[in-house]
Amino acid sequence: MMNPVALEHASRLVNHGPTVLVSTAHEGRRNVMAAAWSMPVEFTPPRIAVVIDKQTLTHELLMASGHFALGLPTPALADFSYAVGTRSGREGDKFRQLGLEPDTRNPLELPLVPGCSAWLLLRRIPEPHSESAYDTVFGEVLWAAADARIFANGRWDFRDDNADLHTLHHLGAGQFVVPSRVVQAKG
């Protein structure tokens, strides 16, 4: 279900503030965590900022490899997202613990979470001060893909009949809201 997304449209994937799953890997180790805090900072080139705690295994693997991936979880992945947001990868492989086999068939062979509505591969843009002072990592998107049933031709299309692909937005304490109602402003 991974259909390529043109890089010029990649920032739109996270324009509306979804929770993301951050995948990393380095020298045989791999990890995934949830991040509620991310945002695009540029359309061209597509750049995204994500808050990743310096203490995490994700941060360690990201720094070591220079790359990371984002996946946009769907409602069926709510339990998984909350679990990987509260466990530490230092206490065992979360994919194995949670019985989910990641998909590494992507240009960076990063462990992507199947069943997401979209995925992005990024290279870290080294910004030691922002990383240190605000846990804020900047990345440039190298590749993006989406499930064509909800994102096609550079646009999201939230409908009742694809509600199982809608994004999750974390309110706190494992409670998410799912955007479903579309409002078109008069231009």
Place this chain on the structure above:
Amino acid sequence: MMNPVALEHASRLVNHGPTVLVSTAHEGRRNVMAAAWSMPVEFTPPRIAVVIDKQTLTHELLMASGHFALGLPTPALADFSYAVGTRSGREGDKFRQLGLEPDTRNPLELPLVPGCSAWLLLRRIPEPHSESAYDTVFGEVLWAAADARIFANGRWDFRDDNADLHTLHHLGAGQFVVPSRVVQAKG
């Protein structure tokens, strides 16, 4: 409808990625713009990053005053949000053009947008490199308030009967999605 929000809960107001309205003022000039790109970076102290184009009047007033405000627009403010996101304050006062009188009864007397579900006042944390390289402004929340019908005791409460207070999340080109369905993950 502005009820105080404890500072320890302020970052939760934007945890789920809503579009925000950025209000600024300095020496008799005032402005408001929409920003789809913001995120918390810290709970305590409450700190938020917002992408604000360096060319904008908002950026100029923010740099001059050292302060800015965020409002979280509701569906009834979709047209207003799109309009203030596409016009420039350099071509006239947007509040006057759009016939909306801002509310300045707040500790910094910033021009807040009535009818939002929440409001935050922030002081700029000077970060010239992030501001220059990524248009990313970091701010620390000094004061926050919310409409108690949707945010109370430090928590969002999205229900069918307060749908007119739900947040807007910009997909692009004036199209917003409104989160209404709540999913609670198993802990």
